[in-house]
Structure formats: C-alpha cells, structure tokens
Amino acid sequence: MISALRLTLNKFNILTKTLDVNMELIFSPSTIPSFNLAAEEYLFTTQKEYLFLYVNEPSVIIGYNQAVVNEVDIDFCIENDIRIIRRLSGGGAVYHDSGNLNYSFISDKKDMPLSADFLLPVIHVLEKLDIPAEIRKRKDLWLPGGYKISGTASHVSKGRVLHHGTLLYDSNLEHLQRSLNPEKRNIIAKATASVVSPVKNISSFLVEKEKNVLSFQEFVDRFIDESVKYFGVSGLTSLTITDVEAIDELRQHKYSQREWNYKM
Numbered sequence: 001m002i003s004a005l006r007l008t009l010n011k012f013n014i015l016t017k018t019l020d021v022n023m024e025l026i027f028s029p030s031t032i033p034s035f036n037l038a039a040e041e042y043l044f045t046t047q048k049e050y051l052f053l054y055v056n057e058p059s060v061i062i063g064y065n066q067a068v069v070n071e072v073d074i075d076f077c078i079e080n081d082i083r084i085i086r087r088l089s090g091g092g093a094v095y096h097d098s099g100n101l102n103y104s105f106i107s108d109k110k111d112m113p114l115s116a117d118f119l120l121p122v123i124h125v126l127e128k129l130d131i132p133a134e135i136r137k138r139k140d141l142w143l144p145g146g147y148k149i150s151g152t153a154s155h156v157s158k159g160r161v162l163h164h165g166t167l168l169y170d171s172n173l174e175h176l177q178r179s180l181n182p183e184k185r186n187i188i189a190k191a192t193a194s195v196v197s198p199v200k201n202i203s204s205f206l207v208e209k210e211k212n213v214l215s216f217q218e219f220v221d222r223f224i225d226e227s228v229k230y231f232g233v234s235g236l237t238s239l240t241i242t243d244v245e246a247i248d249e250l251r252q253h254k255y256s257q258r259e260w261n262y263k264m
Contacts, residue, residue: 051104
C-alpha cells in the first residue's frame, strides 16, 4: 500500500513538473459549444501549455470519426434545442450542458503523457473535494459502485497533444440518455461507435454518501482553486481580444458549419 501511494505521488510530481513551465489555466468566457471547441483547436496550434476549462450550453459533441445518424437522436435534439458539434479528437459521443464541467490539457507531445496519467491532476482535485474517482482502461473516470463520470478523448498532431474530458456534476441525465439514443446505431458501418456506460452525477453520489453537496458554480470555483494550487500558478489567465477574434473566426468557418458537423 505504501509503495503504491509513493508511486502515485511520484506520478503527480512528475506530471506537475512537466506541465507547469508555461502552464496557463483558462476558464472560457463563453458557453457556446462551437466557440469552445474552436478554442481548443486554436490553443492547440500555439506553443504553450494549457488547462482549458469550459461549460457548454446543451449539446452533443461527437468524435471526429463518428456519424451523427449513428449516435444522435436528431429529432430529440432539435425539439430540445440541443446543438450537435463535431470535435477534433476521436472517441465517442458525449452530452454537455450547464451541469457539466469540461477540461482540456494541451501541451507539446514530449511534455504530456499519452497514457491515462494525464488524469492524475483531475483525480487529485476531485479528492480535495471529497470525491473519490478511479481511472479505468478506457482512460475514463468512475465513481465507486460502477458509474462513469468522465469520458475522455485525445488528439495528437505536429508534436502537440490534446487530452480532454467531461465531468458530470449536475447534468440532465434524461436529456443525456435520450439525445444519445438513436433508433439505429449502425446505419454507417465505417464510423466509430460509442461505448455505452452507466453514468451518475457527482452531486447525486455526494447526496447518497451524505457528504457536502456544492452547487455547480461552487464546484467549478473549487475545481479552479485546487487546480491553481496543484500547478503552482498565480491564477487564471484570460483570453486576449486577439485570441477571441481568432477563435470566433474558426468557430464561424468550421465548427458552426454543417459540412463539418454532419460530414459523415
């Protein structure tokens, strides 16, 4: 047990040292899904290290190699104003809304582990909030009892790596299940299929365990505070006006376009 604990602490220390040289923590000023996915791509093209955090309006975010008709109940999404956006990374479809916190680690490839170790800072922060979580073989996070709270995906290109994931804190799980439940999953056979997993909100788990339950905003604020401490930075960095203009241009010309979002 002691050896395992030391190994975990060593991993934390190594990961912190590799990321905190130019690390910037950014919390997005926008809740528009197309803006935040464009922001991930924009930050990916720079030479800095980032932890980018954001909250999206209700949306389904599908993997780069997925087919919308295989993964999404399009009629339900239209009826409930749930946007459908394709992301840069692979992996399966996920649901975002105002009860879900999204995190993105963006770095040079040599500084970012390609294994599930990139999740160690997230686990550390969750533990500080009295939320136990464990990594499973698909590089996702689960609560005790067998409930998934965080799906992840990665993108690697030109010496850079992006690892991003979700954190279900107080999401609308009915909308999650119905938006990701099309009648036919294999219309386009060549597309990557999502792996269905049982999910639970972190807030519901805390209620069940009679632990302190924060509001979603309090959870986000605490997550930011603990991340700042973990990486040893002075605080959040804001996107500049130039950043926002470049991101919005990418949003308009790519992530808002049907040709991108429904290309398969």
